[in-house]
Amino acid sequence: MKTVATFVVNGHPHEIAVEPHQLLIEVLRDHLGLTGTKHSCGVGNCGACTVLVDGIPKLACLTVAREVRDKPILTIEGLAKDGVLHPLQQAFVDYGAIQCGYCTPGMILTAKALLDGNPDPTEHEVREALAGNICRCTGYVKIVEAVLAAAEVMRKGGN
């Protein structure tokens, strides 16, 4: 049976009627039209659907929507501020870390959680943090470069 719950997505509260079994990815994509959260494996193997809940990476394809009601949810659409790309987004563009772009939102959000907790990671720490995110295009080289470059920008006071 549907019940109404509040989902605080990218800073905005939304009252949405959800079924008990409904997944967060459905709420984001189908109810809110936030299609930047990508569906790929459907079972938590690839990281494409990663969003941040309370700052922590969550796989939206495995997360029951009602479990995250009232909690702050950040999707890729909420990362740029006033039309200015977040340093991670800018670095992904600048370093050629985006090819098909399908893994990009999940990669960027996973990397954001890493950098928020560890502003100066080693390359190996970046690779460990992104180990659950599959990319089939880049071989990860430029993604890792971009994360390290963004970390430097953020340490120097970029937003």
Place this chain on the structure above:
Amino acid sequence: MTEPIVHTDQFTGRSAGGDSAGFSVVGTRIRQPDGPAKATGEAKFAGDISLPGMLIGKILRSPYAHAVVKSIDTSRAEALPGVMAILTPDNVAEWDTFDRGMKDMPLVAGGYRVPPEEAVVNKVARHFGDAIAAVAAVDEHTAEEAIELLDVEYEILPFVLDAEEAMQPGAPQVSELAPGNVGKHLFYPYPEGDVDKALAEADLVVSGVFSTHKQDHCTQETAACVAYVDASGRLNVWSQCQLAHLGRRELAHIFRIPVSRIKLMTPFVGGSFGQRGSVCAEPIAVALALRSKRPVRLVFSREDNFLGLESRTGFKSIDIKLGFASDGTLTAIKTSMIGSLGGYMGCGPMSSVIGMTLSMGHYRCPNRFGEAQMVMTNTPVSGAMRGFGNDAMMFCIEQLMDDAARRLGIDPIEIRLKNAKQPGETASMGLELESTYIEDCMRAGAEAFGWYEKRAQPKKDEGPIKRGYGMATMSHCTGAAPLYLEHSNAMVKFNEDGSVDLTVHPAPVGTHIWGALSQICAEELGIRAEDVNIVTGDTDVTLFEYGSDASRSTYAIGGATLRAAHKAKEQMLAHAAEMLEVPAEQLMVRDRVISVEGRPDKTVTVGEVCYDAIYAFGGHATNFAGKQSFEPVWNSPTYGAYFAEVEVNTETGRVRVPRFVTAIDCGKAINPMAVEGQLEGGLQQGLGYALTENFIVNPKTGVVETDNYDSYKVPGTLDMPDSTVIIVDKPDPKGPFGAKGVGEPGMVGIPPCIANAIYDAIGVRLQDLPMTPERVLEALELAGRESA
């Protein structure tokens, strides 16, 4: 009046000599125009498209490897509220059958046609996961429930999974189109000499029987399509097809409607690697839209992707012999392949012809023969994936080349150099070889890797870990001329501010092609890459485009772009010449400014010229625009050298690759960052193909056991080597500004390179892909028994 298609012109040969120092846009590491859209979630992929009243499609797939659908009782599903259309084998007969490979075009050599063998949904399931019914319903859950409510009565048939077993007398018949299950018996199209005589007379013959496997493309976005019939009766399709205009033609054929009644649009595509070169989600999505008279979105699940799409053609056996003179000269190559096509032929058969052809790209060899039996089996369909058979042939040839070097006491690099073709010799497809810098690749790669130093070092005792170093080379095509049609088009239109709209239709699958085309266009026009707006993705707007495959986009679509830009530029400069009152031949244009040498007073911007022409009252207004059809009937191969360090754990059999160097001759790199990206990404796919990825079909049941990433291991961040990419960066005489293709080469040379390094580590040859821990341990045990 029809305009002739360009074959050769003033642009071919223009970049010979390599005046790349004079470029202002080509060769720079520009950002991709689609980067911000993809970094912010704004980019729309097919599965992101929503239309009012849109239904969701789902597919019912066969749980048996081979079965006849006797009946499907749809009554329970029809009774479910929200179910709007159901497709069954009995109600799709109004539509035509099709060849999912879409390649029914004349081929110059080794050609064949695949019969239209597949229906929208099929009466006979020829493999586990074959589509036998589909539904469209108001939402995903209803569609899923409706699929559950379809009551199917099957007649289970005997099946055959193994290509060699399928060739035996009395084996179950997969298709009536292939008596004896041999779908196609094909031959290497450029045979020469007398291969048996040459092998008999050779000082050394090295040989082996190898096998390769059915790698899944694992595109991060699964197959998806949105279709609807608009109020005027036109079919609108958002398709992922790499070959948009061929996709439109195929849909017109299947649904028996004129091409003019179809508008095919290409949104962003989350990876392709050859898989979307075939018809994927489109036929069922369109059929559901036609039947329901509502918009329909069909997105494949990951399982659908593994079962319902083409994956790489695996070869059950490649029996191959190379003959050499004692000085290391290659004298003969003889190949006999048995390939597994799966339940439909699709693109699979051509893997053999392409593989045998391309693999002859870089070594001179006077005696050549090859044949392939491409066999139907009750397994998911095989087709084209990055490399398209060249990967399989290189896996064999480059290991045998190493064997020959060792037995003849020649350095592995020197034996390859000795046999490397030179410009002016005949390239792989019977055409004259335009450019090759394979020696530069090997020399630069060896230096970066420390090849000679590492090979000379005595092996350290690392316990169960054995360390080894290997190398391999390859050449690959740039487009598929003369085997396939290479027809591309581009249109360049100036705006009044001096910017241009470039209309082209490459596949937006993530290859940075928009950026490369904008650079080619901007370089020719003397403007900046960001001044070029890419207009694309709609067959109503774009001129005919064969599409993106065979590593052709930069070369062929780039070639069309260069020539179309030149036409627009000539018009623009003619007008500028009038404005500046100097002959057009004296004008130079760079960084948006037109100038005259030695006349600093005579300058005008491109924008001023365009504005003057567009807002020219009095009967002289004009909009500069150039359009060019381009069909390169030549093909300039790309070359690469690969170097790997491996650690083989002799207790677990696990192979780790800590270091990898790729050196590439892809002509002039239009954008070095994009070229690096192709090679770095190719390494991930090549590594997975070599070591960990394995499409497993249960031999007893025919059930596919690998249907997601938990059972099918693609390399992640922690599996990747420390990787270095070297771009030789020397221009080809015919490519646009000297560019050649670079899409596929990234992965082609990787499996043999790793295999050669494994041999160096443990002294054992692995001839079967993937080189899993089990196979490494088996090979070690066998070698131990043989030496005991």
